[in-house]
Amino acid sequence: MLYLGYILLITIAAAAAGRGASRSRLSLTAKSETLLLRWMVLLFFLSYFILGLYKIEAMQVGNWDFGIYDSMLRNAASGNGLMLDYRGRFDHFSPIMMLFAPLYLLRDSPIWLPLIQSAALAFAAPLLYRTAKRYFRTGPVPLLLTAMYLFNPYYSRLALYDFHAECLFPLFLFAAFYCYSRKRMPYFFLFLALSPLIKEDFVIPVAAAGLWLMTQKRKRLWGAAAIAAAAFWTLFVLKIYYPLLLGENYWHYGRYALLAPTFTQTLMNIFGMIAGLWNPFVPGVVVSVLVPFAFLPAANWKMCLLFWLPTLGIQLVSTSIHQQLLFSHYSSALIAVTPVVALWGARTLRVLLRRRKPSLRQQRAGIASAAILMLAVHLLFCDLPLTRYTNYTVEPEFTYSGGVLSLPLRPAYWQEMIRLLLHADEVRAVTDLLPYPPGTTMICQNEVGPAFLRRGTVYDFPELGIGLTRPDRVDYFILDRGNYHNNGDLTAVNRLLSQLAEDPEYRVINHPSGLLIFARRKLFPEEAPGSPASFLR
Known part of the structure; x- marks a missing residue:
């Protein structure tokens, strides 16, 4: 796999650079380390909040x-x-x-959504730092581990891709393990057991944490409680919340296709899920999660096998290619779980190194190599503002890659960002002239839809309306050819547009910017020069 080749080269280069940097004697006082942490957290918060505002204005959500x-x-x-x-x-x-x-x-x-998302992800970092500080009271590990979390390319992927409640999970998990480090197990269990309130997916890391706790003699009861909490939320969501409270089926469960009418078929499905771990994407995905943390999670086999692997595995065995490749927000649990496992890996590595008694220069070389590897991976693979349905674990494309805190390094990328922002302003200038009487209904392209949620009732075009009903007749059909991300079968959309073009009830607004609108004629009773409808001529 091409990605693995790139990672091998980057790792070798980082090791060589780290060896060269081992002669430096950079050290931080406790005060300067705290100050650096605050600046780092603040920069991440402001960078991703501002980029989130840009994406709203440029219609990139x-x-x-x-x-x-x-x-x-x-x-x-x-x-x-x-x-x-x-x-x-x-x-x-x-x-x-x-x-x-x-x-x-x-x-x-x-604007509340990018504010919540950027703040939740960034301000979870001090909790991780304080947890690491409980185990590494001196040395660079706590700050380095926190930087690994913030500079993780998957962090940028979640921070930039629309909005998802999953952004809250690092806060909960880091708070839980901070309590664990202080031996306050009731609070640890509380944060852990309540994390499925963010989203039902998090029953997996909760149960996985329980499996890990079961390996510790004095914490087996807490482990059993965590597994019980995960089972409770699973049963509540699947058997009470959806069927009884909502009266609907939980269709996301079909992404795993596990349960079947017969026991034999269910068993076959289980084996099929296990076989899914051997798909050709797995090596690249596994390495892409480990390399930002300098492979530290692999150093502690218990936590890696029982806590980290189930959290990753549930995505790999999915029938959805987006989950298998950790697109968009599907790496959310791993963003939080991996740095925690990396902390335990660092603790294990410390014990092993004490036996071999490495020199101070060797220790510095290792730390420097890990830091350089972290920054290099971030620089090459962090998501950029216009990224939506792409990944860097199969065949990386470096044409538009390269950024620091997801701020692009290539001038051509900034030019495209400016073009889309100006295009969005042009789209708003046109659509602001349209009448939106009470009860207005519209079917909108995914990219422009959020701009119309406050103007009427919005429905999706066929390629995104999974299992949803939409009326045959609405006031507007709105598409933007100048801002479109093809992520579905357009057959149904093209069929619909062909029908509208021949429908006498609708007239076409085909703006030079690429904006295409089918509007009901009854919305424009007067078309005198200077009226809002005059541009239809």
Whole structure:
């Protein structure tokens, strides 16, 4: 795999550079280390918050999933129902999101979402640092481990891809292990057991943490409790919340296709899931998760096998290629679990190194190599602002790669960002002239959908409306050929557009910018020069 070749070269180069840097004697006082941590956290927060604002203004967020969360919080704040988004009932279990609904009472704006996401991810870092500091009271490990978390390319992937409740998970998990490091097990269990309130997916790391705890004599009861908590939330979501409270099926479970009508078929499905671990993507995906942490998680086999591997494995055995390749937000649990396992790996490595008694220069070389490897991987593979449906674990493309804190290094990339921002302004200038009477309905392309959620009832085009119903007749059909990410079968969309082009009830707005709108004629009773409808001529 091409990615593995790149990683091998980067690792060798980092080791060589680390050996050369071993002669330096850079050391930080406790005060300067704390100051550096604060600046690092603040820079990550501001960088990704500003980039999130840019993506909203440049129409680089989509109805799936940005619009889903935006409309859900807006509905809750305005009294239009809890856990309801623009499509109807929210299709995940994330009751914790309702805590943010009051923000929409202060200001009805989508800017809250990048603020929440960037703040949650960045300000989880001090918890990780304080946890590492409990085990490494001196030395660079706590700060280095925190930097590995922040500079992780998968961190940038979650921070930039729309909005997802999963951004809250590092806060919960790091808080749990901070309590663990202080031997406050009830609080550890509380944070761990409540993490599925963020999203039902997190029952997997909760159960995996329980498996790891079961290997420790004095903590087996807590391990059993964690496994029981994961089982409780699983049964509650699948057997009570969806079928009884919502009256709907949990269709995401079909991504694993595990249960079948017969025991034999279910057993075959289980073996099929295990066989899925041998797909050709696995080596690249595994290495892509380990390399930002200098392979430290592999040093502690118990935690790696029982805590980290199940968290990764549930994605690898999915029938969804997006999950197998950790697209967009599917690495969210690993973003938090991997640095914790890396901390335990560092502890194990420390014990091994004490037996071999490496020289101070060798220790410095190892630390420097890990830091250089971390920065090199971030520089080459961090997600950039225009990234949506791409990954760097199969066949990396370096044409548009290269960034620091996801700020692009190539001038051509900045030019494209500016073009899309100007294009979005042009789209808004045109669509602002359209009338939106009460009860307006529209079917919107994914990329432009969030801009219309406050103007009427929005539905998706066929390629994204998975299992959803939409009316045959709406007031507007809105597409933007100048800002489109092909992520589905366009056959149904093209068929619909062909029908609309021949429908006398609709007229076409074909703007030079690439904006294509089919609008109901009844919305424009007057078309005098200077009227909002005059540009239709």
